[in-house]
Amino acid sequence: MIDHKFIGKEYPPTEYEIGREKMKEYAHAINDASPFYHDRQFGKGSLYGDNIAPPNFAAVYNLMGCASMFMDPDLKLNYAMLVHGEQEFEWLKPVKPGDVITTTGKIVDIAEKGNNDVITYETRSTNQEGDLVTVGRATFVIRGGN
Amino acid sequence: MAVSFEELSVGDEIPVFSITLEQMMLWQYAGASGDFNPIHVDKEFGEQVGLGGTIAHGLSSMGRMAKTVTDWVEDPGRLKKLKVRFAALARPGDTLTFKGRVTGKSEEGGSRLVTLEVEAETQDGVKVLTRGEAVVEL
Numbered sequence: 001m002i003d004h005k006f007i008g009k010e011y012p013p014t015e016y017e018i019g020r021e022k023m024k025e026y027a028h029a030i031n032d033a034s035p036f037y038h039d040r041q042f043g044k045g046s047l048y049g050d051n052i053a054p055p056n057f058a059a060v061y062n063l064m065g066c067a068s069m070f071m072d073p074d075l076k077l078n079y080a081m082l083v084h085g086e087q088e089f090e091w092l093k094p095v096k097p098g099d100v101i102t103t104t105g106k107i108v109d110i111a112e113k114g115n116n117d118v119i120t121y122e123t124r125s126t127n128q129e130g131d132l133v134t135v136g137r138a139t140f141v142i143r144g145g146n
Numbered sequence: 147m148a149v150s151f152e153e154l155s156v157g158d159e160i161p162v163f164s165i166t167l168e169q170m171m172l173w174q175y176a177g178a179s180g181d182f183n184p185i186h187v188d189k190e191f192g193e194q195v196g197l198g199g200t201i202a203h204g205l206s207s208m209g210r211m212a213k214t215v216t217d218w219v220e221d222p223g224r225l226k227k228l229k230v231r232f233a234a235l236a237r238p239g240d241t242l243t244f245k246g247r248v249t250g251k252s253e254e255g256g257s258r259l260v261t262l263e264v265e266a267e268t269q270d271g272v273k274v275l276t277r278g279e280a281v282v283e284l
Contacts, residue, residue, distance in 0.1 A: 022178075025177070025178045026178040026179065026209075028174070028178070029171070029174045029175045029177070029178035029179070029206070029209075030175070030206060030209035030210050030212075030213055031163075031165055031210065031213065032209070032210075032213040032216075032217075034213075034216065034217070034222060036221065036222050036223070037222075047223075048223060052222060052223055054209065054212065054213070054216075054222060055212050055216065055222055055225045055228065056205070056208055056209035056212040056213075056228075059179055059205040059208070059209065060178075060179055060180065063205075064180070083232070084204050084205075084232055085231065085232060086229065086230065086231045086232065086277075087204070087205065087208055087229070087230060087232070088227070088228070088229035088230075089227065089228055089229075090226065090227045091225060091226055091227070092226075094223045137229075
């Protein structure tokens with residue numbers, strides 16, 4: 001069982017600069033050929049004025065900070081038994097090449113379900129203008145309890 | 147043709163997306179996402195830890211689920227929310243099918259939102275993504 005005193009614990013922000021080729025590579029890896037990501041002229045002519053990142057590129061810029069929780073020496077998670085149970089992303093503004101995204105992570109819930117421990121981790125990403133662009137909510141299950 | 151809010155009804159299904167996974171796709175996703183956990187890239191390691199080989203990244207299935215919805219609305223900026231549960235493992239050789247069905251329509255403060263239930267399953271009917279929900283703004 002994980003001590004519930006860690007509910008509310010926050011982790012230091014991570015910074016990620018969105019690269020045009022990197023987000024295209026991600027789109028390619030999920031078989032997504034949309035011109036919104038791949039065609040510069042199309043992007044320029046779109047209502048966004050540029051290419052935008054595939055929404056699920058949040059798996060990279062929004063979730064990268066998870067490592068600091070996984071390796072947190074106070075929390076001592078049994079990483080070998082950890083599985084990603086659920087993921088939710090909420091997209092508030094499009095993300096574009098050149099955007100510098102700052103993401104903070106916070107443990108918002110710790111619960112026991114059967115033999116398993118479940119941690120809910122919230123990640124909030126803002127762009128260089130301070131606008132909130134993406135909110136993630138991940139649940140991680142530690143099978144057999146921590 | 148673009149999706150029309152007026153013409154949509156609860157129960158409408160969106161076009162499915164199907165793909166057969168290959169190990170190369172898992173390597174590509176590892177490179178694109180930075181997640182090189184050996185359970186995704188190293189067959190021998192996957193066998194040693196009792197997984198019977200490599201398993202696909204759950205987030206790659208989520209990404210393909212997002213693609214299925216954004217292909218339907220023809221504008222990825224319209225996807226406002228996606229939630230999935232990683233219910234089962236997918237492996238190279240599996241053919242995954244991604245599906246969505248309209249469950250609700252609402253208009254609030256000038257924005258027109260459509261809610262869908264979404265899921266993904268293998269060729270054997272094993273649900274890989276369950277309890278999925280997507281919200282798009284039209």
